[in-house]
Amino acid sequence: MTTHVSSCRSGLTGPLRGSRLAVFVALAAATAAVAVAREGDEHFGIPQVKFINEQVAAGWADAKLKPSEAASDQEWCRRVHLDVIGRIPTVRELEDFVADSSPVKRANLVGRLLGDDSVDEYARNWADVWTTVLIGRSLENDNVNRSGMRQWLRRSFSKNVPYDRFVADLVTASGVNKAGEKGFNGATNFLSGKLEENGIQATAKTAQIFLGLQVQCTQCHNHPFNKGKQNQFWEFNAFFRQAKALRHFEETREVQAIELVDEDWAGEGGNAAQAELYYELRNGQIKVAYPVFIDGTTVDANGYLPAKLEDGTEYGVNRRQALAQLMVDSPLMPKAAVNRIWSHFFGYGFTRPIDDLGDHNAPSHPELLDGLGERFREQSFDTKELIRWITLSHAYSLSSRIAKGNATDDPAVGEKPKFSHFYLRQMRPEELYQSLLTATEADQAEEKGEKGARKKDEWLSQFIIAFGTDEGDEATTFNGSIPQVLMMFNGDLVKTATETGKGGFLDRVATSGMSNAHRIDTLYAAALARKPTRKEIKLANQLMVARKGDAISALQDIWWAVLNSNEFIINH
């Protein structure tokens, strides 16, 4: 393998080459972080990795499973690039990694992907992930500004804002939701579209996303099979009653932007000192609710915002800030976070769905979930550290090839995941988009920041089906069905990726002076991170013959086939 990658290095120039120096600096930093690592040390000297390895291995022992072999360097390199920065590796990144002989090269690569060198791509990837979590993939409307949301997220991830701050910022955000407006705060877009009808959506989504509590059904009734009670929904809802989404209008009366503010709230009973809300039971009985957190902690029911009387007496409470503090202190918050981030890397979390941590839904690895949550808190909610632990774990290093001893470990058929082999999953559409740019080296010319992101939105919109409900429910046809295959066969994105025009990727490969064998190798490395098999080489050569020496057209055919394969679109 090593010979293969080094052999195709020579012919490529220009954008295929990364910055040597920057890589070196990042490597140095990463190496320092794992200074205690020794050769053969399976957890790179990181106690949290050791903890994960022990817990997952205990699960294997219980279920009498044997883990698969380790993934190849190429496979692992492709996987970790996709998961951490949202795209496949370049040929150069791949060959550098394979050629690296350091015993801690995996830790070094993770260090580089989490380091300053990759910070823009890291932030873009996680901003994409969280935009989908917080506001969905549907296009924006009057109340939600995608671009504002994404800009805020990108900044948060590029600064690696601790997760507790991140959550509190989203839950308590005030300001204007659209970039360029006075008082802009993009974080407001999480709640700006969820405050209608007394903030029912704000209540449901906040509980679901950040605490792993499914409360949406308890709006109307006690839950039939989990412990959720209707009063808990409305007591949680009471925290959002000071929040208001004000509309700013243009002269044309079009909504220009939304401003999220907190205002004194007199309550539905008209007594601000004891501001209450009412809800209706199924039998028509009316009940009252005050702000009470899900663990029973009560908060001053005063509807006034904090202020001072003339004599200096303080009164009032900011309910959203009180809520954020209670959430951050709750053991559910780190568990929900760890579960979500784990599932990002493994395709499955410890519970299904990942945002339901209720007692009725027992996790696959309860001690690992709890323990990882506690360690995340001890690490001051440093998301990058959590990612480092997960990506350096033994489980994450395993091959996706199912082995004799672990065929029963198949969450796709409803089993609880045991992580004894890597589970196949299709790239997210955002990952595909970004990977095609990378594979064709079009990322160099990609429009940076918001402009590029909006182009990606436009492309994504073809896959989104919005159901038009108040909850903003949506589905995607980017799910392995025919429309997706048609897009890959014939769509503009792949058309562009397989263009043969001067200066494009295929043109550069064709004119690089490499032999045909090396050209084919390069295409395989760029898209699949592996060498072609003998059979594939034979077919590729037949294409060369069929194109009668028109090398670039033959390369185009091969490239089209490679990009349309299951192996390309599946993270394995």
Added chain:
Amino acid sequence: MSATSRFIDGMSRRHFMSHVAGAAALAAPATAFTNSILANAADLKRRHKAAILLWMGGGPSTMDIWDLKPGAPTGGPFKPISTSADGIQICEHMPLMAQQMHHMSLVRSMSTREADHMRGRYYMHTGYVPNPNVEHPSYGAVIAHELADQVPDLEIPPFVSVGSGSVGPGFLGMSWAPFVVDANGNVRNLDMGIDPTRLSQRLEMLSAIEEKFIGEKRGNSSDDHAKVLSKTIKLMTSDQMESFKVMKEPKDVQDRYGNTGFGRGCLMARRLVEQGVPFVEVDLGGWDNHADIFKTLSDTKLPELDKAMAALVSDLAERGLLDDTAIIWMGEFSRTPNINGNGGRDHWARSWSVAVGGAGFKRGVVVGETSSDGKEVVTEPYSAQDLMASVLKSLDISLETTFTAKNGRPMKIANAGKVIKELFA
């Protein structure tokens, strides 16, 4: 560009297939396909069963449409009118459907428990409550799976969803997924723009990569990918794609269905069923009327529904297709009998109605009854699985059918629902 001219310079599809047949893993469907071209074209028109689901996304208030309660405090302002079916009255804002009710029947005793949109949508589509560990197949996947053998010459997907995306194929696998199109019948990305010889060479290369990856035993999604590839190739080369081109219908026909997305969707459903597609779902959203419900219903939703649905039912009847085509009208649930402070109705699953007709269903009957305020079913209540079992029976699909879920567990078709006897003669 028309489907026939999609291939370069009038090259026949038979010629094309002689090229494609070279591609190993993708050759099976291609060969079946070549054979189908040799079959007598008239065979394409032979009788087959089909079903059309009119999906009312958001949860329509059925006591304002099919089960009115005039005079009750919960009744709302709409008046009932008589219909072409003896003794059946429906909403005054459905005058065209009123003339078609002798083709349809109503079940006024649906009683379910899922009043969350996504849960209700899943439950009504599959007959199962959502379960994080198993994905169940929806109506379209089940019916397409069971009826596809009746239409061996079908080259387009057997499960088409117009507008909404429906619910997926679950454990039946991605090759039974809904093919989602917009109401204008536009299918994106159909043209590759290269000659067939070259396409077949590309496909051969592609199938080698697919086979290698599948052979490495990494899990089912790699096989599913290859299956969907085959279906896509079949579809890209099919003249049957014409049946999506709803705009080719005469203008007066289009007008009869209404110049709306739902109208065009219903017209497309008729064309697709004529072509042999066993299952079409047409989506009409906008029923989540938490506020100002009556104006929304009388001014927009009901006229749009009435026009398109009546045109579809009468067209199918006139063309002799109704006896083989089941029609199902339903949403994920209904809306509260109590009218809320915003002049709307909220989610309600306890007592509501669906409409069915065609195929083996008895026509012009009403099954079940709700209380005078609409809050209770006072006769035997029916569930999503009962309705699904009844629809399958109307299509002569055996209710003894058992699927095997991916985990090896047997799954009875329609979740072992019981047939609603009054719907059958």
